[in-house]
Amino acid sequence: MGASRDEYLARQRQQLEDLHSIIADEINRVSTGAEWQDMVRTAAKFHQYSFRNALLILVQSHGKATLPASYTTWKKLNRYVRKGEKGLRILAPVIRRSPFDRETQQRLTKDEAKKRPPGSVIWRSDVVSVKPVSVFDVSQTEGKPLPQPPEPVFLEGGVPDGLQDKLPSIVLLSLEC
Numbered sequence: 001m002g003a004s005r006d007e008y009l010a011r012q013r014q015q016l017e018d019l020h021s022i023i024a025d026e027i028n029r030v031s032t033g034a035e036w037q038d039m040v041r042t043a044a045k046f047h048q049y050s051f052r053n054a055l056l057i058l059v060q061s062h063g064k065a066t067l068p069a070s071y072t073t074w075k076k077l078n079r080y081v082r083k084g085e086k087g088l089r090i091l092a093p094v095i096r097r098s099p100f101d102r103e104t105q106q107r108l109t110k111d112e113a114k115k116r117p118p119g120s121v122i123w124r125s126d127v128v129s130v131k132p133v134s135v136f137d138v139s140q141t142e143g144k145p146l147p148q149p150p151e152p153v154f155l156e157g158g159v160p161d162g163l164q165d166k167l168p169s170i171v172l173l174s175l176e177c
Contacts, residue, residue, distance in 0.1 A: 015132040019089055023052045026059050053090040057135070060088045067138040067146075074136060079143035087134025094129040 003011075030036050043054035046068065057065050068088060071081055081087075099113035099121045100106065113121045138146070 012131065015089065016091070016130070019056060019091060019132055022059055023055055026055050049090065056090050057088050061137060064139070065137040068135040069138075070133070070135055074141050074143075077144065077146065079138075079141040079146070081136045081141050085136060085140040087136055089132050090135055091130040092133040093127040094131050095125050096128045097123050097125050099123055 026039075030039055039055070039058075040051075042058055042063070043051055045066075046054040046057055049057065049068070057068050061068075065088065069077075071087075074081060099108040099110060100123070101108055101116075102120050102122050108116070108121065
């Protein structure tokens with residue numbers, strides 16, 4: 001028979017502790033500004049993930065992951081995770097929707113919200129916790145080829161007045177941010 005709820009929760013807690021330990025160890029490993037910049041630059045490749053999830057992906061894949069996604073996402077893209085592949089564990093938000101009074105902004109119980117007239121209650125989503133989930137790199141999948149991004153096309157015509165003179169300062173300003 002399956003594991004009890006207590007055993008499941010204990011495994012979840014241990015996985016969370018292990019993942020937090022990986023994050024802390026990786027941040028503590030960085031000793032110079034250059035190493036920190038390298039880590040940030042590499043984590044930026046996974047812009048759709050939080051910084052700590054990018055770190056988890058990098059550490060667990062030994063820097064080899066290029067395009068991680070959930071099992072469900074790969075299925076939607078007609079790609080399938082190969083049998084026996086081990087997922088990269090990351091932290092996913094646990095979201096709870098809660099009712100609030102539209103005028104006073106006070107939290108309501110779900111029973112109170114049901115008794116209110118339509119339009120007097122608003123629902124907000126809050127992150128209340130995180131849970132460990134698996135993602136898989138594209139290298140762990142097979143199936144339909146992924147769509148390629150469109151090739152850049154050079155525009156024809158002239159440059160708007162003054163743009164060519166201002167462009168270097170615009171680029172430098174964006175690099176400073």
